Amino acid sequence: MIVIPAIDLKDGQCVRLRQGEMEDATVFSDDPVATAEHWLGQGAKRLHIVDLNGAFAGNPVNGDAVNAIARQFPQFPIQIGGGIRDLKTIEWYLEAGVSWTIIGTAAVKNPKLVKEACREFEGHIIVGLDAKDGLVATEGWAEVSDVQATELAKQFQDCGVSAIVYTDIARDGMMQGVNLESTMDLARAVQIPIIASGGVSCIEDIEQLLKAGDDKTEIFGAITGRAIYEDKLDLRKAQELCDNWTK
Template identity: 40%
Template sequence: MILFPAIDILNEKCVRLIQGDYAKEKIYSNSPLAMADRWISLGATALHIVDLDGAKTGNATNQTIIEQITSNTNVPIQVGGGIRSMEQIENYLSIGVQRVILGTAAVHNISLLNQAVDIFKDKVAVSIDARDGFVATDGWRQTSNVLAVDLVKQLEQIGVQTIIYTDISKDGMLQGPNFQELENLQHASSVRVIASGGISSNDDVKKLSDMNLYGAIIGKALYDNSVDFTELLEVTRNVS
């Protein structure tokens, strides 16, 4: 299982938000590039970057910073946050991003998703945020009547190969992921599942790895030193 340290960029700084609330921001570093270097030096084989400014505005506000990271590192990087056009997708891929992540755009603009997947294949992933098993959109403000499991099946038919699943109630709370829902998603399709939200211990990572998930994104627990990244890597290596 791939461990993705999260680097969330807001106002050119590395921050964490609790449950996506911009009013609950904590700054961890003034240099996202230095933070990327730190995780890679500790053994990270991939990074998960979110442009939080872009998530609000729909503009690739932090693309220059992200390009600095891709230019100075040699690990695969996936990027999300306000990517809502083919032009943005193409721009990110052209600067060395391995995978772009579509969120709300994938729910509201199926034609964009179809076109992106048709052209860029597995370089396009979809982020699914959910509350009580139902898909949430628009910065988590709206909960739809669409079950996450049903959406994953639809995405698989379109050709999406990777999803990032975040349980809103768990994100930033260090209370563990929603294992049951992740297991449901894992069994519902052949789409690769990356877990996000709530991961707070070695046991959480071991359980996710035992479930044969494709990946897990670690955020707040790393930045608050609730877990040790090198230990987490060992946990994934020791899973039978």
């Protein structure tokens, strides 16, 4: 499993939200490139970036910051989400040097886009499923649909999706631990690699995810944000735990 540091961009700054509320943001840095460099130096194997403004606007807003990070660290794998609603936006990010684009809201409202994107940009598409009580939320978590996360995930089983980022909204930014049950339910429902997100707050959360896996079902990655910014989780030690983990 890989531990993936998150950079959430709001108005060009690196922030963390609580339960997706834009008004409840804590600013950690005004230099996204320096922040990316820091996590790279801590042994990160991949970076998770979210354009928070873009998620609400429906189109990229912090694209310049993402572009700057990708240019500065061309060998650093990056996955980007937030406001990706069409093939043109996906192409722009991939040309900028991003490795994977995350389709979230559009995956719920326009599942055909995911299938088209997987055909057009094979190996570069991740689906983002953000759920509350098992139901998928959209529009930067402002709306909760009547679609079950596991059922939506199954629609993409044979599309060529590289991974699914599964976020429990109720846990995100709250430092309350991972929703292990729902995350593992999703991992068992599909053959697509699952990246857990929301609530990763300490080394014990990483250990829980590792212990929950078996020969057939393992969590591919875990995204962490507030915990590493507030020094509640040591990124380097967390990744070393994953690298050396044996059942």
